Amino acid sequence: xxxxxxxxxxxxxxxxxxxxxxxxxxxxxxxxxxxxxxxxxxxxxxxxxxxxxxxxxxxxxxxxxxxxxxxxxxxxxxxxxxxxxxxxxxxxxxxxxxxxxxxxxxxxxxxxxxxxxxxxxxxxxxxxxxxxxxxxxxxxxxxxxxxxxxxxxxxxxxxxxxxxxxxxxxxxxxxxxxxxxxxxxxxxxxxxxxxxxxxxxxxxxxxxxxxxxxxxxxxxxxxxxxxxxxxxxxxxxxxxxxxxxxxxxxxxxxxxxxxxxxxxxxxxxxxxxxxxxxxxxxxxxxxxxxxxxxxxxxxxxxxxxxxxxxxxxxxxxxxxxxxxxxxxxxxxxxxxxxxxxxxxxxxxxxxxxxxxxxxxxxxxxxxxxxxxxxxxxxxxxxxxxxxxxxxxxxxxxxxxxxxxxxxxxxxxxxxxxxxxxxxxxxxxxxxxxxxxxxxxxxxxxxxxxxxxxxxxxxxxxxxxxxxxxxxxxxxxxxxxxxxxxxxxxxxxxxxxxxxxxxxxxxxxxxxxxxxxxxxxxxxxxxxxxxxxxxxxxxxxxxxxxxxxxxxxxxxxxxxxxxxxxxxxxxxxxxxxxxxxxxxxxxxxxxxxxxxxxxxxxxxxxxxxxxxxxxxxxxxxxxxxxxxx
Numbered sequence: 266x267x268x269x270x271x272x273x274x275x276x277x278x279x280x281x282x283x284x285x286x287x288x289x290x291x292x293x294x295x296x297x298x299x300x301x302x303x304x305x306x307x308x309x310x311x312x313x314x315x316x317x318x319x320x321x322x323x324x325x326x327x328x329x330x331x332x333x334x335x336x337x338x339x340x341x342x343x344x345x346x347x348x349x350x351x352x353x354x355x356x357x358x359x360x361x362x363x364x365x366x367x368x369x370x371x372x373x374x375x376x377x378x379x380x381x382x383x384x385x386x387x388x389x390x391x392x393x394x395x396x397x398x399x400x401x402x403x404x405x406x407x408x409x410x411x412x413x414x415x416x417x418x419x420x421x422x423x424x425x426x427x428x429x430x431x432x433x434x435x436x437x438x439x440x441x442x443x444x445x446x447x448x449x450x451x452x453x454x455x456x457x458x459x460x461x462x463x464x465x466x467x468x469x470x471x472x473x474x475x476x477x478x479x480x481x482x483x484x485x486x487x488x489x490x491x492x493x494x495x496x497x498x499x500x501x502x503x504x505x506x507x508x509x510x511x512x513x514x515x516x517x518x519x520x521x522x523x524x525x526x527x528x529x530x531x532x533x534x535x536x537x538x539x540x541x542x543x544x545x546x547x548x549x550x551x552x553x554x555x556x557x558x559x560x561x562x563x564x565x566x567x568x569x570x571x572x573x574x575x576x577x578x579x580x581x582x583x584x585x586x587x588x589x590x591x592x593x594x595x596x597x598x599x600x601x602x603x604x605x606x607x608x609x610x611x612x613x614x615x616x617x618x619x620x621x622x623x624x625x626x627x628x629x630x631x632x633x634x635x636x637x638x639x640x641x642x643x644x645x646x647x648x649x650x651x652x653x654x655x656x657x658x659x660x661x662x663x664x665x666x667x668x669x670x671x672x673x674x675x676x677x678x679x680x681x682x683x684x685x686x687x688x689x690x691x692x693x694x695x696x697x698x699x700x701x702x703x704x705x706x707x708x709x710x711x712x713x714x715x716x717x718x719x720x721x722x723x724x725x726x727x728x729x730x731x732x733x734x735x736x737x738x739x740x741x742x743x744x745x746x747x748x749x750x751x752x753x754x755x756x757x758x759x760x761x762x763x764x765x766x767x768x769x770x771x772x773x774x775x776x777x778x779x780x781x782x783x784x785x786x787x788x789x790x791x792x793x794x795x796x797x798x799x800x801x802x803x804x805x806x807x808x809x810x811x812x813x814x815x816x817x818x819x820x821x822x823x824x825x826x827x828x829x830x831x832x833x834x835x836x837x838x839x840x841x842x843x844x845x846x847x848x849x850x851x852x853x854x855x856x857x858x859x860x861x862x863x864x865x866x867x868x869x870x871x872x873x874x875x876x877x878x879x880x881x882x883x884x885x886x887x888x889x890x891x892x893x
Contacts, residue, residue: 353371461534558605
């Protein structure tokens with residue numbers, strides 16, 4: 266084993282592995298005043314979120330994994346979970362210096378003037394402008410760590426899950442030690458974890474997920490702390506349902522061991538979430554993250570470290586085998602060649618996830634040389650990507666990352682078990698010169714694919730020369746942009762005005778299935794056009810189904826009028842009617858009349874007239890056929 270890894274490491278050191286076109290590049294963004302929020306003012310928090318998106322863009326990350334549920338409090342507007350106190354309140358400080366949350370209120374509402382905003386909604390709007398996914402990261406069972414049980418959370422609306430209707434600790438929901446007592450840390454603090462076997466807890470957490478999926482345009486649900494806090498931890502419900510052989514939904518009808526029943530309790534939650542999300546929004550992914558070691562005894566490493574299967578009694582591999590999870594991100598936070606060898610653990614996960622995606626969690630506070638080597642290794646074993654912990658760490662080596670491992674754009678890999686039907690390609694790609702180094706691309710949305718889906722994003726490719734563009738080479742990607750309502754426009758700055766460039770555009774659906782490329786356009790063609798006479802060229806494509814394009818030239822300052830008529834001579838639509846400078850132009854007709862209604866199939870006439878000094882100096886008609 267070590268010999269194989271040594272050879273592989275040598276190969277990687279001599280040659281940087283090719284950067285994949287499809288690769289998940291996630292950035293964990295922690296809340297509770299770690300990465301966000303650093304201020305309690307709404308305007309400053311928006312600036313923080315802007316910077317987070319800017320860092321993700323600069324580093325060519327394609328997903329932000331944003332912590333929306335922490336300490337049982339929310340960073341989004343909820344009717345189930347109280348607002349996170351970190352958004353608006355100074356923290357309560359215990360005598361030992363420990364910080365605790367105060368009562369949370371809607372962010373911005375207590376400012377002068379009030380300026381309420383929703384952090385998750387704001388982040389989604391910003392990230393989607395650049396084709397960046399947003400995964401909603403939830404701390405599932407882990408709630409609080411407190412110095413003693415005399416501490417009380419401020420009563421909030423909605424009520425915190427840890428507080429009952431009498432404003433006392435809701436201990437019937439908590440995980441406890443084998444003696445039925447509070448869980449205690451090494452420094453004698455109390456741990457509050459929810460009991461995964463409690464049906465109320467399960468239904469509560471499902472309702473949290475349902476609210477998020479219904480109300481927010483998230484790309485995924487991302488579960489953290491989806492485990493027991495450690496071995497030999499149970500709860501009142503756990504003990505009751507473990508002994509219950511008659512309740513098929515919540516009990517233990519098959520007489521499982523305590524550890525197997527614990528794993529089943531979490532599996533029931535994951536299955537319920539997956540099935541529910543699939544019904545609500547089939548494109549929303551369900552993912553999870555856990556400590557990095559699955560079963561230590563199976564690996565050539567020290568077995569004393571926390572084992573997610575044995576100690577956490579959580580089984581992401583079984584969820585993958587059952588098809589109730591889309592990806593898992595093990596936190597492989599050890600170095601290459603350390604006692605817990607990063608390579609051994611990453612390989613173990615990648616080989617045992619039943620074709621569901623593995624995104625290796627990388628500890629971002631390591632030196633960049635270590636992070637780069639770890640990314641190289643995950644590529645060498647063909648994992649589907651990485652997630653780096655966390656935003657604040659990445660900022661220190663952002664330039665190195667964006668000029669090295671993440672130099673080219675990458676697209677999150679598709680998930681064929683959720684959707685394997687690509688969208689239709691963009692329609693009628695056009696190009697025109699704006700300045701010496703700015704070229705404007707214009708294209709139109711296609712008809713929905715056979716599954717009814719329209720493009721959500723477009724990928725713009727550019728290659729040097731008058732050649733076919735290789736869309737398999739991510740170095741040719743210049744941008745990933747959201748779909749517009751009908752006409753899409755993108756201005757591209759070319760690197761060298763003395764060279765010729767070719768462009769194509771492809772469509773992406775919600776799950777990143779990619780279409781065939783559009784027609785290609787070339788900067789050379791338009792650079793050489795010189796308008797020496799009036800002309801309107803034949804429409805293309807002809808016949809057309811969605812949009813027909815016309816190129817026309819104007820050799821002198823004049824007024825140009827272009828209209829569509831039917832064969833009876835009745836005017837259908839005025840396309841353009843205005844003064845033109847000398848130049849070459851393009852217009853399109855989308856098969857609709859002046860009121861925006863679609864016209865019927867048939868032959869139509871596109872007439873161009875040019876006027877100079879009040880007289881007609883040019884008139885010409887081009888026929889086009891509309892087929893539906």
